[in-house]
Amino acid sequence: MSETNVAASGASVEPSQPRPTAEPAARRGPGADAAPLIHARKLTKRFGEFTAVDGVDFDVQPGEAFGFLGPNGAGKTSTMRMIGCTSPISDGELSVLDMNPRRDGPRIRARLGVVPQHDTLDNELTVRENLLIYGRYFGLPREECARRADELLDFVQLSDRGKDLVEPLSGGMKRRLTIARSLINEPDLMLLDEPTTGLDPQARHLLWDRLYRLKQRGVTLVLTTHYMDEAEQLCDRLVVMDKAKIVAEGSPRQLIERYSTKEVAEFRFAPGIQETLDGQFDGLAERIERLPDRVLLYADDGEDVVASARSRGLHPETVLVRRSTLEDVFLRLTGRSLIE
Amino acid sequence: MTALRLTPMFAFGSRRALRMIERNLLVYKHGWLVLFSGFFEPLFYLLSIGFGLGRLVGDVTGPGGEPIPYALFVAPALLAASAMNGAITESTFNFFFKLNYDKTFASILTTPMSPADISLGELAWALIRGGLYTVGFLAVMVLFGMVRSPLILLTLPGALLIGFAFAAVGMAATSFMRTWQDFDLIQLVVLPMFLFSGTFFPLDSFPEGARIIIQLTPLYQGVDLLRTLAVGVVGPDTLVHVAYLTTMGLIGLAVVSRRLDKLLLK
The missing domain is CATH 3.40.50.300 (P-loop containing nucleotide triphosphate hydrolases)
Known part of the structure; x- marks a missing residue:
């Protein structure tokens, strides 16, 4: 980092x-x-x-x-x-x-x-x-x-x-x-x-x-x-x-390009599950952020990441694929969310 | 240019200060009855102490050595004391609060108006209000047949001078205040001055040593100034009082103008 x-x-x-x-x-x-x-x-x-x-x-x-x-x-x-x-x-x-x-x-x-x-x-x-x-x-x-x-x-x-x-x-x-x-x-x-x-x-x-x-x-x-x-x-x-x-x-665009990826896949697991998943995300995405309530996987193709995760046997409760935002830039730069 | 911009030493505020008076006029347009609050304080004192107590006291020695009714003795002193109280309240507690905590004043500071403009404007407004109260009080004196000399008209500028002197020094003192507790010190000075500056009883009722100390207090200067004017017995003392109060006000302004921005713009 x-x-x-x-x-x-x-x-x-x-x-x-x-x-x-x-x-x-x-x-x-x-x-x-x-x-x-x-x-x-x-x-x-x-x-x-x-x-x-x-x-x-x-x-x-x-x-x-x-x-x-x-x-x-x-x-x-x-x-x-x-x-x-x-x-x-x-x-x-x-x-x-x-x-x-x-x-x-x-x-x-x-x-x-x-x-x-x-x-x-x-x-x-x-x-x-x-x-x-x-x-x-x-x-x-x-x-x-x-x-x-x-x-x-x-x-x-x-x-x-x-x-x-x-x-x-x-x-x-x-x-x-x-x-x-x-x-x-x-x-x-x-x-x-x-x-x-x-x-x-x-x-x-x-x-x-x-x-x-x-x-x-x-x-x-x-x-x-x-x-x-x-x-x-x-x-x-x-x-x-x-x-x-x-x-x-x-510019917002430049910052996202420089400090993040095109897309982000957000995985949310049932309570208690995420803690048991050490090491299971390795290699799935360019960068992985584990927040208390969800895991963020940064990649240029989010759907791709979801598919690979599923094939590894990971079953998140909800999955969201979205574009990177400045929030991700901030997380990358400081290691913290912007609004706690 | 305001009249106060005499020399760079006293450069304090600018013509923009007038905008504060405009603001106050707009505010009072919504509730002009509030304006009268300050009129009643000296009036109630006059009725209770001047006339009530005066009945027991009878005549006292006036500035010229002649006996005068107690009410006439006490009335100009009440005028002086209320000019002081108004100025002190406005320039210490209210002034500190407005510039440090009142959001309205914070928003005014984001315009070309400076802390000095705001303080000067608020000071001018306080003096205008004080002037109105003085006029009201003088009208009451006329009503009660207390007029002895046309010089009584000069108590109006006299009261304004007292207000100016105390407000300037009050602001200067405020610029040294660190906490709200510090303001209690001001009351510790003001209250004894109010009670013992020849306000309610003549100077010669004090022991010799105390007399000198009392004569040095600014309120005594103000009280005696207004009393000599109201009774119509002026002399060199009157000029000394005027010079004393003017100097006091200018020193106050000089101190404030040096400290204000630094303290208020954090």
Whole structure:
């Protein structure tokens, strides 16, 4: 497993990809033609003795949807807060929108849209007032705030709730309102910290749809998630974080190709049986993971594995052949499931 | 630019602080009755102690040496004490809670607003509210026929100055607070000040040594400032009080502006 743990954090970004240049001030070396929206080298966050983010390197390009994938406590939120200029960096280098968060916090924040992990809506105000006052924090004129508020309520399908207080809204509605709020300043860069955690499937799909539309409009999205499907749906490129470090980097497809196989056969046995099967899976697949409740066999042809297993006299209670996902990548890289 | 942006030393917050006042106005639009809560505290004290107890006490020596009714003696002091209490509550406990735990304020920090903008805005709002209470209290004094001099109108800016001085120092003190227990210390300072700063009985009823200590306390400065204005007997002392409270406020702001971001942006 050791060869897979090579940190991809140092991997350079493909220079071939054409990207729109928002900022002409490209002060980096000749290798990078356009300035990335976010540039981090050896970025570190410490809280006393505890290191939450341990020297990570990454770049986010304009127009990209970039994800931080990892379990709770991996350092995703701390990284997001540093990018959002609400948490000073402890060490390393970070530039956001070609500015320095240490000096230019307010100027950077003026161009960000932030969706925090937990809803931070103003419960003392109505839905529409939440948007109005938020626009004012950005210094927008009142009429402009009003115009954008109505437009955004429409965008997140909350127009009929404008006059209601925030509290009675459902979780999905609050999330949508938070996204609308983060768009009031027409941000160049959106930071979404676990945008759909805790939502039901319908609410999640509606939210993904809205985020996808934003991406189509050219808004750069940076999100954290511990949902594989979310990362696969939304991210062009992502980094896998574990224990404060980046352990892999690439597009969802690339990561699956690099760290997993095309297909996975999942075998589930009656309780107590799996423990008696030592050695019986050897040679059946490229790689075998034995989890407490099931055995995962990684191969390019899952059905093939099932057939060979049956011919060896293995009789699992249920069999599932599926495509590899980022979950498998994560398991491979860290030896643990993503959501315990 | 706010008036407080005099020199880089006192650079604290920006014009964005005004947005906090806007937010508060929006909030109070939904329940403006809450605004009146702070009006009643000094009024009840005035009725019970000023008039109730005053009946037993009779006249006391006023700032000019002349005897004045006890109610008139105590009224400006209550105004000063309530300006202090309002400012202290707002700038210590509430301020610490808002910036560290209140999610609303966390969300405001993700906009260009800085902790200094938020604190300054909330401070300004607290002063505006305090100003409204003062106006209400003065109206009551007029109603009870307690007006001796047009200078009483100056108790309004006077009360605002007291509020500003205590709020700035309160915020500065809060920036050193580590736990909620530390806030008990503030009460340990505020309560004796409230009771013994010449609020309820004249300075000359204290022994010599205590008198000097009392005269050095900021609340005494505020009480005597408002009392001289309300009775209409001003002198060099009045200017000393103003200078004392202004200096106190500016020092408080200078300390806060250096410590705030570091403490609140973790």
